[in-house]
Amino acid sequence: MINVVKIGGNVIDNPEALEKFLREFASLEGDKILVHGGGKEATRMSESMGVPTTMIEGRRVTDRATLNIVTMVYAGLINKRIVALLQKFGCDAVGLTGADGNVIPAVRRPAKPVDYGFVGDIDPDKVSDKFIATLLNGGYVPVFCAICHDGDGSLLNCNADSVAAAVALGASRVAPTRLTYCFEKAGVMTDLDDETSVIPLVTRESFARLKEEGIVAKGMLPKLQNALDSAAKGVTEVRICKSDALCGSVGTIIKEK
Amino acid sequence: MINVVKIGGNVIDNPEALEKFLREFASLEGDKILVHGGGKEATRMSESMGVPTTMIEGRRVTDRATLNIVTMVYAGLINKRIVALLQKFGCDAVGLTGADGNVIPAVRRPAKPVDYGFVGDIDPDKVSDKFIATLLNGGYVPVFCAICHDGDGSLLNCNADSVAAAVALGASRVAPTRLTYCFEKAGVMTDLDDETSVIPLVTRESFARLKEEGIVAKGMLPKLQNALDSAAKGVTEVRICKSDALCGSVGTIIKEK
Structure with a gap:
């Protein structure tokens, strides 16, 4: 890898x-x-x-x-x-x-x-x-x-x-x-003030739902869209995490499925 | 090469x-x-x-x-x-x-x-x-x-x-x-005002003579010494030439022998 x-x-x-x-x-x-x-x-x-x-x-x-x-x-x-x-x-x-x-x-x-x-x-x-x-x-x-x-x-x-x-x-x-x-953030969060609200996995399917239900903040939508595009084109997985926890917390993983 | x-x-x-x-x-x-x-x-x-x-x-x-x-x-x-x-x-x-x-x-x-x-x-x-x-x-x-x-x-x-x-x-x-x-110059020259005075080859032996006889300008001596050191250590040849004649005139070649 x-x-x-x-x-x-x-x-x-x-x-x-x-x-x-x-x-x-x-x-x-x-x-x-x-x-x-x-x-x-x-x-x-x-x-x-x-x-x-x-x-x-x-x-x-x-x-x-x-x-x-x-x-x-x-x-x-x-x-x-x-x-x-x-x-x-x-x-x-x-x-x-x-x-x-x-x-x-x-x-x-x-x-x-x-x-x-x-x-x-x-x-x-x-x-x-x-x-x-x-x-x-x-x-x-x-x-x-x-x-x-x-x-x-x-x-x-x-x-x-x-x-x-x-x-x-x-x-x-x-x-x-x-x-x-x-x-800066621990990942894609449903509540920006609560680091425990990190969504561990986003797929193309769940992204559509997050978007529809307005669960994810607007600024995060293009990031997620780009991540899904990368995944669709051949990157195994895209991860969004906090910069001071590269080897620690997992953050949010974005995958096709 | x-x-x-x-x-x-x-x-x-x-x-x-x-x-x-x-x-x-x-x-x-x-x-x-x-x-x-x-x-x-x-x-x-x-x-x-x-x-x-x-x-x-x-x-x-x-x-x-x-x-x-x-x-x-x-x-x-x-x-x-x-x-x-x-x-x-x-x-x-x-x-x-x-x-x-x-x-x-x-x-x-x-x-x-x-x-x-x-x-x-x-x-x-x-x-x-x-x-x-x-x-x-x-x-x-x-x-x-x-x-x-x-x-x-x-x-x-x-x-x-x-x-x-x-x-x-x-x-x-x-x-x-x-x-x-x-x-800037066409090579190592015996007369700085005459580009046809380029010395085509300098060896360790001829360098000693050039130095002794004061034929080469003082500023050129450390350049020649360094070139001879490079040649001694394994560089096949060192060349000093004019920057606008990289592929044209040969300039001065410095070699061990």
């Missing part, structure tokens, strides 16, 4: 949480891949350089100056900081973007209806399982940030959840793969 | 020269590896962020803030820009630091007599030929910046010429290797 694990800004922005998480990740047995988001450092960097940050519907508008900043912060600072820490914990990490080994080709998003600039969308079917297999077979642990490229010389800023899903799908063509999204 | 090619700031700081160089590099047949220096972008970035740049004897003093900047600029911005361009030219590049795959372990330089901060020295014997072989055998082209690590969680700023020599030595344990230093 290949474990693909995705962490977001809540872990990356907290040095102690990041170190604790990476220790746990390093201890996972077998083949594994890490995908990380960005956190607040790119915004701070933009501020210190006098580059304005524009967000539309929660997404960063990426002009040329912003593309340079996210490339520096995600692919440089954060990615290599994670690699150095994983190496310290005995995990032979290799930090990558989707441009490296042409592993995650992307397409620049059309300028209409909204021009997000250098933002890319990924076709998961085009992920290079050959590159993933080369590294895993060599005993290495790929660590991806969410910078990809268009194959024509331009880097593109992509969504880290989508990168994780694409990498997991590529990995699933190498060996059975589990995709874990680590986030 | 594995070709290890090193480029410096004069190419990196000039977008047209960089693109022209990378096109030539991409056209090289067989296994190849690129090592790149930094250029002026880190200094510009430091200025725009209000971080003072301190140089002692031409070397950058690397405090924590400066380490973050060189990591962002060398491992993020420049490295991934090169990877994206090489991919455009059909070369399956993988951008790396010495921390990735623990390929170039380094040791932080002692704080005395001069405290350079997070600056590392490399033991070429510790370069991971296994990692280099894994990528080359997979058909990939490693692209290294000069950021390495201490194995204890800290990145280190290293000298790009030393990284190139270390990578070439690691590669030479995989297959016969040629190391090419691309720089």
